[in-house]
Amino acid sequence: MEVRHGSLLSEAIQQAGLDLNIPCGGQGRCGRCAVIVPEGSVRARVATRLSAQDIAAGYVLACQAVVEGDCTIIIPPQEQIVRRLTSERTAARIGLPFPYNPELDQTVRGFFVRLPPPTLGDQMDDWSRLRTALAQEHQVTNLTADLVTLRRLGAVLRKSGEQDWPVTAIVEMDAWDRSYGPPRLIDVLPGERTEAVWGTAIDIGTTTVTVYLVNLVSGEVAEVAADYNGQIRRGEDVISRIVYAAKSAANNNGSKPSGLAELQNLVLETIGRLLARCCQRRDIEPTQIYKATIAGNPTMIHLLAGVPPEQIRLAPYVPAVNDMPTLRAAEIGLGIHPAATVDCLPGVASYVGADITAGLLSTGFEESDDLSLFIDVGTNGETVLGTREWMLSCACSAGPAFEGAGVEHGMRATAGAIEEVWINSQTWEPTYRVIGNEMPRGICGSGLIGLLAELFITGVIDRAGSFRHDLPTPRVRQGEHGGEYVVAWAAETATGRDVVLTKVDIDNLLRAKAAIYAGFSVLAHSLDLRLEDVSRFLIGGNFGQHVNVEKAVQIGLLPDFPWDRFHFLGNTAIRGAYMALLSRDARSRLTEIARRVTYLELSADNAFYNEFTSALFLPHTDQTRFPSVASILKQKPEMAWEDTEQNPL
């Protein structure tokens, strides 16, 4: 194929229709888009992610190289995204969150009317005919409609019957806060179809998209589906996607969409595929879905709506919109009924979005007098501390280490990932469990937490994360980037290379766990509260469903509380979106939550920096905060906790 002189190699590869992952969004940071150029003219910028060995072997980063003449490119096998999603479960397991009466609670309803067809003596137009009947029989007055619905009205009425016209009108009665204007006709169906009113609750995670297909008459979740967000290959974290979104169409013919449009299309494709799967199981059409509520962090909501997210990553970090006006599906190209209401739930700040407010709603956070702490663990550790009276939030940039990125042999929790590790404290030999029972290819988040805890508890690394090189085991050795521990020898791996955890990796993991821990510590300290006073520790995200709590405490990611204070709640965002889908009242409470949550900006906060540096040790500089860990270590004289209150460094 031909490309313009000076084209980015990554764009040329995409134009050729070939698959290339660009997890960091094309910043040259992650090194995942490395390709081999055996011959030809390519000019590459210096790529710190490539070793001298790689460069000698002809590797370049496709996102950092431009085509300057004829060349041949070899694309190494791309990491497979294998489904291993625990959130896709049978819908029967999801109960109604509260007693549901659609007549009182639901904004979108179906009304059956039987219209008299027009005659020469009754020439009322179709639209007035329907409006009059709905007003007379169901007290739906001042009805308005979208053009897309009016265009179909005449044909639907005339195919509904001969003697009379029996039809079902799908009407949005008002908005959740009743401030929205007159009722709006969304659709007209021939015959009595008042049962055919469907909605969807959607959680757009940076990594995973989850949808509920909900019957708006019964309120029940009919189907659940989840899949990876199709945007992943254009950036693994929100910052990478914001960078990618700003890329303009710089290809040969200008027909390629901008980065923003491409990311919008990718997530719409993911949602569309999931909804199609749900609808197929129920034998309905996606166009029978008349309402959607959407949770997600602000970047995800901006990308879905096609609103440029660039200011989210630039100081002073303000989103364009925290509280999106109600949209129609056709405005963003969401593949449900084009006139369906799309309600993007409100967020608080650039890094505390609708995923958090919906999460708070679903946990009943604002209904309790107890001091609670809600944390959604992911690339950003968003944390909310408060009671029904007040809520204070923060977000700390933990980085993607717990999601397997930025770690030498890190990977997502897919087939071939080491997800759990145990180390023998006598021999320092590991035992591990691999997802899919395959030969290991790398280590995922829960495996990294377990491995870090085991290395620490067995004395392979010290409190600062440095290797002890005096241990009689070949597992601990000096690698290219300093000390490293070999989890799996080349012979037993799928890659034919040793799977290791390096000192550099450990430092990344320590920074991630320190950021999260510092986040909730600062929240508490800023209010002169002690973490110990928190009676409920609510943990959202799929994180908790894989992580071993004991090990998370041992590395100082979670505080050393009685375990019964921890509540691992899974995907709280989708459940909040589901509640907002069903009920005006729940939706109003969600906006009230968004209004009441105060945001504490940590980037301007010295206390956060102090807390962060103190938490860079295992489990923490201040041993008194982790008594259970201290007691384990005291049983191992060689690892005895240094008896000091002072920072050991």
Added chain:
Amino acid sequence: MEVRHGSLLSEAIQQAGLDLNIPCGGQGRCGRCAVIVPEGSVRARVATRLSAQDIAAGYVLACQAVVEGDCTIIIPPQEQIVRRLTSERTAARIGLPFPYNPELDQTVRGFFVRLPPPTLGDQMDDWSRLRTALAQEHQVTNLTADLVTLRRLGAVLRKSGEQDWPVTAIVEMDAWDRSYGPPRLIDVLPGERTEAVWGTAIDIGTTTVTVYLVNLVSGEVAEVAADYNGQIRRGEDVISRIVYAAKSAANNNGSKPSGLAELQNLVLETIGRLLARCCQRRDIEPTQIYKATIAGNPTMIHLLAGVPPEQIRLAPYVPAVNDMPTLRAAEIGLGIHPAATVDCLPGVASYVGADITAGLLSTGFEESDDLSLFIDVGTNGETVLGTREWMLSCACSAGPAFEGAGVEHGMRATAGAIEEVWINSQTWEPTYRVIGNEMPRGICGSGLIGLLAELFITGVIDRAGSFRHDLPTPRVRQGEHGGEYVVAWAAETATGRDVVLTKVDIDNLLRAKAAIYAGFSVLAHSLDLRLEDVSRFLIGGNFGQHVNVEKAVQIGLLPDFPWDRFHFLGNTAIRGAYMALLSRDARSRLTEIARRVTYLELSADNAFYNEFTSALFLPHTDQTRFPSVASILKQKPEMAWEDTEQNPL
């Protein structure tokens, strides 16, 4: 080029990018799409519009012939559409219709605010920042916005300034009836631009589209432009366009839009071209137009909105929508600001539309106690009789004869059309005036009325429209279709053929004038009123600006009143749309007019049929209704009015 076997010849010609007029919409009625097939395989249906001579010469109607093999097509020169539009005048001549105070009257306004840019201590999102300022400084609360505007918001704010952000918000405060919901942000402009608020009033005539560009701050008409409706070549009257709209994409590759979409695009192109012309003169962009009011008959409004109009022509003749909900420009693809309000004004019935209600508004019809009669002369003679207390309307299918269609040498009022004729009562030799002072090519509407009156008054035809063949003039002769009068000999015409008026043409004209006269007669009689009681005869449409009143009375098209009761008002529809654009109150009155006008369906009315047949004579069966005409005829003994009260036939 290649087309599919069985393609319509007219479609094949359009696919080839060649120009072919199809005035009747492809029904085979008008005969204007005749082409010559010198060789090749084409199968044509029997075409009554072609003479045996034409068929022998190889003519077929392109809309009635299918391609069955290789063939060669010769397309005769197409009738040129030359501009001769009296409605395009300097805007300075159009005064404000009433005292205008934008703060009270106007729904769309500009507000200047100066926003503090965000800081780490003030991270309010862009959208909330603007909303807060508008609420605090201008009491604009609960503002909502379209996505298209939110997408641009961040960039506009940041380019507005450094120290602070001075911007102008264009806001739709509410709808004309204040029932519409919260205020809506339409646009944001950098700097203080409160003067830059523009609107447009549009009249979509079946033949002519007229636009006013209006400054919504001063209320003044800044520019006026008018042009032929681009849909003309796909059908000259509304019925032809409805037929064309129902055509589906039956070409080779399916990429051609359906008839409906094509007609929608054609009128959007016309409007877009006119607005671009106005904006260019004022050095503004069409995207600075934030509001549009649109008048037009129901078929025109359906086609503009892309709503199928097919039921308008089928009994019992009901439109899909008489009163369209308020639209956004982007919904229909109107080339102004995409979030601009588009208000299609309300109509009454399938053939009494917003052109009539807007016309009534502009005449002050509903403000007078006098019995008034409003008539908009065109293909359909829409008539309204009433006072401020009541209004009764009807529409009669006059046919397109007065617009030059359905007449052997009829043509539109373009260059080469005979527009006025005088006949010498001694010699029966005509004198005529031609538009553009060219050699004549045909006769337009005003020419036909004048010619018919002259033929009658000079005794060339009798009261039934039949030729007297005993006159000593070669002008009256027997033609292919019966008697005919030669207006211009071949040697003096641009076509090289005699320009004649035939008995068939005269019958068409008599039917047209009889339908219009019968319409207002039936309205009056149905209420036991006499036409003589009408004190104001309000005539809308460009008709009156060309027609000689005396001759219109002589043929019995207009009643025989003192001439001071006739008020020729020109384009009343655009003036009503302009009033509705400016003021909530005028817009409310327009809807009140649409509600109060009662529609009388003539197709089910025997009285109409009786009136119609009585009016098929010159000037009318009942001579007492036309005393001024009778007195002229009495001066000519050979034409003496038969002294009878009975129907002479």
